[in-house]
Amino acid sequence: MTFVSNLLSYLATEPFRLVVCLLAMMAFVGLNAAYLVWVERKGAGRFQRRPGPTEAGPAGLLQPIADALKLMSKQLLVPAGVDSLLFRGAPLLVMSPALMSLAVIPFSQTLTACRLNVGLLMIFALGSVNVMAIMLGGWSSRNKYAIISAARVVSQNVAYEIPMLLVVITLVMVSGTMNLNEIVNQQQGWFWHWNICRVWVNPLMPVTFLIFFTCMLAETNRAPFDMAEAESELVAGAYTEYSGMGFGVFFMAEYANILLGCGLATALFLGGWQSPIPGLPGGVLWFLLKMYFLVFSVVWIRWTFPRTQFYGLLNLSWKILIPVSLFTLVLTSGMLKLMRHFGFGV
Amino acid sequence: MIVKESLATTLVDGVPRETFVINLGPQHPATHGVLRVKLTMDGEYIVRAEPVCGYIHRMQEKMGENRTYAQYLPNTGRIDYLSAMTYTHAFVGAVERALKLQPPPRAEYIRVITSELNRISSHLVWWGAFLLDLGGFTPLLYAFDDREKILDLLEAITGARLTYSYYRFGGLCNDVDEDFLRGTREFVAHMRSRLKMYRALVTGNIILRKRIEEIGPISQELCRKYGATGPVIRGSGIAYDVRRAEPYSVYPEFDFEIPTFPETDSMARYLVRMEEIVQSLRIIEQALDKLPAGPVMAEKVPRVLKLPAGDYCYAVEAARGRFLVRIVSDGKEIPYRVKLRTPCLSNLSLFEEASQGMLLADALALMGSLDLVIPDIDR
Amino acid sequence: MKKALKDIFGGFGSLVTGMRITIGQFFKPTVTLQYPHQSLKMAKRFRGHIELVRDPDTGKALCFACKLCERACPSDCITVDGAKLEGAKKKSVTAYKLDFTKCSLCGSCVEACRDGAIRYSRDYNLASLNKDEFIMDLFEKLETEAKADGFVEVPKAPVAVAPQVPGLTPAPAASPIAPAMPLAAATPAAAPAPGPAAGTSGGSPA
Numbered sequence: 001m002t003f004v005s006n007l008l009s010y011l012a013t014e015p016f017r018l019v020v021c022l023l024a025m026m027a028f029v030g031l032n033a034a035y036l037v038w039v040e041r042k043g044a045g046r047f048q049r050r051p052g053p054t055e056a057g058p059a060g061l062l063q064p065i066a067d068a069l070k071l072m073s074k075q076l077l078v079p080a081g082v083d084s085l086l087f088r089g090a091p092l093l094v095m096s097p098a099l100m101s102l103a104v105i106p107f108s109q110t111l112t113a114c115r116l117n118v119g120l121l122m123i124f125a126l127g128s129v130n131v132m133a134i135m136l137g138g139w140s141s142r143n144k145y146a147i148i149s150a151a152r153v154v155s156q157n158v159a160y161e162i163p164m165l166l167v168v169i170t171l172v173m174v175s176g177t178m179n180l181n182e183i184v185n186q187q188q189g190w191f192w193h194w195n196i197c198r199v200w201v202n203p204l205m206p207v208t209f210l211i212f213f214t215c216m217l218a219e220t221n222r223a224p225f226d227m228a229e230a231e232s233e234l235v236a237g238a239y240t241e242y243s244g245m246g247f248g249v250f251f252m253a254e255y256a257n258i259l260l261g262c263g264l265a266t267a268l269f270l271g272g273w274q275s276p277i278p279g280l281p282g283g284v285l286w287f288l289l290k291m292y293f294l295v296f297s298v299v300w301i302r303w304t305f306p307r308t309q310f311y312g313l314l315n316l317s318w319k320i321l322i323p324v325s326l327f328t329l330v331l332t333s334g335m336l337k338l339m340r341h342f343g344f345g346v
Numbered sequence: 347m348i349v350k351e352s353l354a355t356t357l358v359d360g361v362p363r364e365t366f367v368i369n370l371g372p373q374h375p376a377t378h379g380v381l382r383v384k385l386t387m388d389g390e391y392i393v394r395a396e397p398v399c400g401y402i403h404r405m406q407e408k409m410g411e412n413r414t415y416a417q418y419l420p421n422t423g424r425i426d427y428l429s430a431m432t433y434t435h436a437f438v439g440a441v442e443r444a445l446k447l448q449p450p451p452r453a454e455y456i457r458v459i460t461s462e463l464n465r466i467s468s469h470l471v472w473w474g475a476f477l478l479d480l481g482g483f484t485p486l487l488y489a490f491d492d493r494e495k496i497l498d499l500l501e502a503i504t505g506a507r508l509t510y511s512y513y514r515f516g517g518l519c520n521d522v523d524e525d526f527l528r529g530t531r532e533f534v535a536h537m538r539s540r541l542k543m544y545r546a547l548v549t550g551n552i553i554l555r556k557r558i559e560e561i562g563p564i565s566q567e568l569c570r571k572y573g574a575t576g577p578v579i580r581g582s583g584i585a586y587d588v589r590r591a592e593p594y595s596v597y598p599e600f601d602f603e604i605p606t607f608p609e610t611d612s613m614a615r616y617l618v619r620m621e622e623i624v625q626s627l628r629i630i631e632q633a634l635d636k637l638p639a640g641p642v643m644a645e646k647v648p649r650v651l652k653l654p655a656g657d658y659c660y661a662v663e664a665a666r667g668r669f670l671v672r673i674v675s676d677g678k679e680i681p682y683r684v685k686l687r688t689p690c691l692s693n694l695s696l697f698e699e700a701s702q703g704m705l706l707a708d709a710l711a712l713m714g715s716l717d718l719v720i721p722d723i724d725r
Numbered sequence: 726m727k728k729a730l731k732d733i734f735g736g737f738g739s740l741v742t743g744m745r746i747t748i749g750q751f752f753k754p755t756v757t758l759q760y761p762h763q764s765l766k767m768a769k770r771f772r773g774h775i776e777l778v779r780d781p782d783t784g785k786a787l788c789f790a791c792k793l794c795e796r797a798c799p800s801d802c803i804t805v806d807g808a809k810l811e812g813a814k815k816k817s818v819t820a821y822k823l824d825f826t827k828c829s830l831c832g833s834c835v836e837a838c839r840d841g842a843i844r845y846s847r848d849y850n851l852a853s854l855n856k857d858e859f860i861m862d863l864f865e866k867l868e869t870e871a872k873a874d875g876f877v878e879v880p881k882a883p884v885a886v887a888p889q890v891p892g893l894t895p896a897p898a899a900s901p902i903a904p905a906m907p908l909a910a911a912t913p914a915a916a917p918a919p920g921p922a923a924g925t926s927g928g929s930p931a
Binding site for chain 2: 226307
């Protein structure tokens with residue numbers, strides 16, 4: 001008994017704790033990537049007044065396993081003339097930033113893989129690697145459709161990183177820290193203490209949240225911003241030449257990015273693991289509840305709206321989101337200065 | 347990296363640009379059918395779009411030369427399977443004109459009701475498929491739910507869901523019953539409320555509006571040049587509808603409008619079709635109210651149909667435009683020539699000129715708004 | 726500027742409306758049918774493949790092989806053969822084959838038949854791994870069903886529904902179907918009938 005408790009307390013020290021956390025995260029991401037597919041298909045079905053998958057397992061719960069087995073059993077084709085290192089490396093490059101960024105998201109008070117003081121900065125730095133990886137995957141495929149799609153992905157992601165960063169800078173100004181754990185700790189109390197309701201510092205805070213959510217949809221290439229993989233035009237876009245598990249990894253990475261985006265939005269705006277009522281204990285369940293609600297919204301939006309046109313997408317970013325987020329930034333800094341001057345202590 | 351050999355240099359507005367050729371189809375993820383479009387692209391812009399059809403050429407016109415009139419009737423429903431009733435109407439009408447057969451009024455009214463139901467179901471398919479092209483997956487399912495109701499109604503009286511072969515020379519195959527009339531009235535009421543939902547969900551949606559407003563303008567001159575008819579020409583401001591221009595059957599007795607929108611863009615064609623559904627519902631209601639009792643088959647229909655020698659035509663307003671059947675007979679049981687003038691071929695011909703300089707996604711929105719059914723082009 | 730702002734707010738409103746509609750549809754019941762666990766009931770006038778109609782009294786086909794259906798068919802799917810049996814006034818059908826792989830379900834045959842000898846069936850669950858099952862021998866099917874319902878004369882052909890190659894004499898086999906009461910009741914009355922029936926089953930008509 002004491003041996004076990006000694007072993008556990010030894011494993012709780014660095015660096016074993018980190019390794020265990022990372023393994024747990026990879027399992028979490030893997031499980032989610034599989035079952036988010038189930039959620040998406042069932043959700044799509046119900047939005048369309050049909051049941052969705054029902055045959056594989058009860059209520060179709062074994063459908064993702066069937067899909068995974070199907071993908072794994074396919075031949076990994078590497079077309080002739082591709083750049084072999086980049087072609088094979090692109091799926092791995094896409095998956096890693098999502099996994100690494102999830103290390104800093106606070107799932108609960110104690111469940112954080114790594115408490116970085118600059119956690120937010122790390123997430124955005126790794127986000128750019130994601131873009132590069134899709135671009136490399138498309139470019140190295142030696143396929144016209146893939147190249148068109150890769151070019152679109154790059155311009156789309158670059159355009160939407162800017163409002164996202166501006167919005168996050170606003171939040172960092174309000175919170176005063178880039179440490180995600182601190183940001184969540186500041187949102188204690190009733191639900192109007194959550195950052196999304198913090199309108200006395202930034203009157204446009206809900207708009208800020210919407211901008212963040214929109215940018216998150218665009219960064220993950222989700223409808224209505226999925227021009228890059230527009231099925232009706234470019235077959236499968238940047239992933240056309242990938243077969244079997246190569247495609248599977250891109251697919252998983254997309255869902256991992258959605259998880260990351262929703263988890264980040266929860267932590268930044270919706271109070272993370274805090275409960276909306278001060279009496280109830282906070283914890284990982286609240287975090288997961290809020291995160292999955294946002295994931296459901298992402299699925300909901302996908303099945304409701306048609307795709308935006310490519311220049312419409314870019315226009316939205318450059319002509320609408322960036323001016324609004326710049327305005328929010330200026331407004332917040334003004335309000336902060338005023339409030340601190342008059343001693344409101346925000 | 348694109349292989350060097352696939353790049354060519356083309357003059358675009360006098361400036362040499364590097365272009366490559368991409369094939370859209372014949373296997374399309376979009377639901378157009380087997381149409382191949384050879385696109386010469388300059389980056390994202392189309393330099394030249396060359397439609398190549400013929401992948402589903404089934405020699406319908408040749409089959410007309412080898413079958414008797416009664417044997418050819420099922421073929422007419424398969425030319426454009428989405429508006430099978432109206433196409434059969436044209437063929438039956440041409441033969442009736444030649445034999446000077448007058449179908450009884452009840453048959454004419456039922457023909458109008460079923461043709462308009464067919465038009466609504468065809469427009470519902472177009473609506474769902476168009477939105478599918480644009481990336482909205484859900485409205486397709488809603489449209490098909492409504493379409494199931496029409497198909498169930500028509501199956502109860504004809505026995506088939508898509509290729510009806512319901513009309514006969516001189517009238518109809520069999521009469522409708524009370525269930526059909528009641529069901530059609532319920533459907534009309536149901537469809538009106540669904541159209542409200544469609545307007546709120548899709549037509550007013552800012553993303554859709556940005557996608558199709560001011561996209562793919564087709565001027566009136568372009569329509570006239572290529573002989574485009576149907577919603578294409580009505581979306582360019584010309585109120586040409588065969589039901590008014592060359593009245594046939596009992597359409598002159600109904601009070602309906604011809605929706606015309608002058609903007610010439612894809613949104614205009616979209617709105618024309620949505621309005622046509624509303625007008626079709628009006629026609630159906632009026633026909634149900636005025637439906638006379640009586641037989642559904644003319645009395646003296648010859649058993650063996652031998653049309654007198656000559657040239658006979660009949661034009662109808664199908665869901666996609668003006669469909670004309672021309673029968674050339676030399677007095678035998680089998681026609682000498684059956685010519686089918688289909689609307690989609692004319693509508694497609696203007697695609698090459700209209701899509702120059704457009705972005706690929708816009709060109710696809712334009713093609714979707716033309717409402718092409720490829721078997722109609724190739725026959 | 727004003728138009729841009731109106732666009733933004735109006736546009737955002739239209740997005741919210743759209744989302745409200747879909748979430749409303751989310752909570753409504755499904756409208757689909759889980760085939761193959763559930764099946765639809767076909768309409769009365771549903772056009773399935775054709776089948777021969779039998780006379781309720783004698784159990785024989787009403788068809789007398791006038792071949793109007795064969796001539797009316799645009800796709801040449803129907804092959805009819807008939808023979809005049811001794812003692813009968815009209816011809817009787819001896820073979821009726823439908824090549825369902827070519828049939829377009831147009832219904833010209835049913836309409837051409839003046840005596841109502843063929844009608845549409847309601848079969849729609851027609852899936853098979855074998856193309857031969859779609860070369861339907863309708864006469865054989867009618868005989869099998871008639872036998873199963875007790876209208877049996879002489880057990881003649883193999884009762885399997887497998888198509889017969891024209892020209893081959895079917896070997897008379899003992900009927901594996903053992904009908905109960907109706908057979909015993911019908912036997913005395915059916916005694917005169919075996920003659921023509923045996924002649925019919927003797928293979929290719931004269």
